[in-house]
Amino acid sequence: xxxxxxxxxxxxxxxxxxxxxxxxxxxxxxxxxxxxxxxxxxxxxxxxxxxxxxxxxxxxxxxxxxxxxxxxxxxxxxxxxxxxxxxxxxxxxxxxxxxxxxxxxxxxxxxxxxxxxxxxxxxxxxxxxxxxxxxxxxxxxxxxxxxxxxxxxxxxxxxxxxxxxxxxxxxxxxxxxxxxxxxxxxxxxxxxxxxxxxxxxxxxxxxxxxxxxxxxxxxxxxxxxxxxxxxxxxxxxxxx
Numbered sequence: 001x002x003x004x005x006x007x008x009x010x011x012x013x014x015x016x017x018x019x020x021x022x023x024x025x026x027x028x029x030x031x032x033x034x035x036x037x038x039x040x041x042x043x044x045x046x047x048x049x050x051x052x053x054x055x056x057x058x059x060x061x062x063x064x065x066x067x068x069x070x071x072x073x074x075x076x077x078x079x080x081x082x083x084x085x086x087x088x089x090x091x092x093x094x095x096x097x098x099x100x101x102x103x104x105x106x107x108x109x110x111x112x113x114x115x116x117x118x119x120x121x122x123x124x125x126x127x128x129x130x131x132x133x134x135x136x137x138x139x140x141x142x143x144x145x146x147x148x149x150x151x152x153x154x155x156x157x158x159x160x161x162x163x164x165x166x167x168x169x170x171x172x173x174x175x176x177x178x179x180x181x182x183x184x185x186x187x188x189x190x191x192x193x194x195x196x197x198x199x200x201x202x203x204x205x206x207x208x209x210x211x212x213x214x215x216x217x218x219x220x221x222x223x224x225x226x227x228x229x230x231x232x233x234x235x236x237x238x239x240x
Contacts, residue, residue: 026094027051030083034058035109039145040120042092047107047124050083058106063138065131066105087124089145098149102126112142113177116185117211119146121153134171134228135194141166142216155209155216165209165216168192172228178236185211189239193227202226206239 027033027048034055035047049058052071061070068080082105089098106127114121122143130136141152142165152164167175173192180186188209193202204227207220219240227234 028086031086034085034107036090037109037111037122039089039122041146043097043145044090044092045109045122045143045145046088046090047109048086048088049107050085050105053082053105058108062106062108062127063129065129066127067131085126087150089150098145100150104128109143114186114211115180116183117144118214119144124152135173137168137170137173139166139168140175153216155218157218158220163218167209170229174229174233176233187211189233189236191227191234191238193225206234208239 030051031048032051033046034049034053037045039045050071053061053066057070066082068082071082073080085102085105085107087100087102087107087109088096090096104126107125109122109124112121112123122145123140124143125138125140127138128136129138143150144153147153152166154162155165156162167188167190169175170192172194173190175188175190178187178189190207190209191204192207193204195201196203202225203222204225205220205222207218209216209218211217221238221240
């Protein structure tokens with residue numbers, strides 16, 4: 001009898017675990033869970049995409065724009081245009097703690113390769129690429145789900161104003177992570193070039209993001225000139 005009770009208890013625990021996983025795997029109608037990463041505090045960070053966007057379709061269209069022409073025909077009652085991706089934070093019991101629509105069909109998330117931060121940090125990239133033009137592309141936000149739910153981490157600029165910490169990768173903008181000297185947290189450099197709307201002149205902005213005294217800060221400098229993706233990333237000396 002004891003063995004039978006133990007066997008039934010084991011089956012019950014197994015079913016309970018399966019049920020929890022099933023609850024955690026549920027997605028809204030028309031979506032599938034394209035990615036999920038453990039945050040480290042018992043929660044999971046997920047990216048949901050239109051269920052017609054397979055991993056292959058995602059990879060083929062990343063950085064080139066995504067529209068209905070790239071998808072199989074929609075099922076009855078489903079919009080022809082691709083559904084916008086969503087990010088959500090889920091507890092180990094399957095409860096949705098936070099959820100956010102991302103405005104575009106394609107997104108991905110990965111653990112941020114940054115050292116010395118107090119909480120797990122992630123890069124959430126949203127593909128905002130437009131069919132034409134060189135000023136759009138993937139936008140990467142820095143998230144700390146344990147502190148800010150699904151809002152981008154704030155960053156203080158030179159004026160003292162706080163803005164979301166995010167970086168663009170377009171035909172006229174790029175960013176890179178720079179190793180920290182002597183330990184600490186890596187810095188992030190962003191270069192971007194834009195027209196002055198006067199003749200054919202351009203101005204290029206060099207911006208550096210640093211983690212200092214428990215918060216992210218940004219400093220920048222500008223100079224006349226043009227930069228685009230055909231050029232190498234600028235020399236470190238150009239960044240403040």
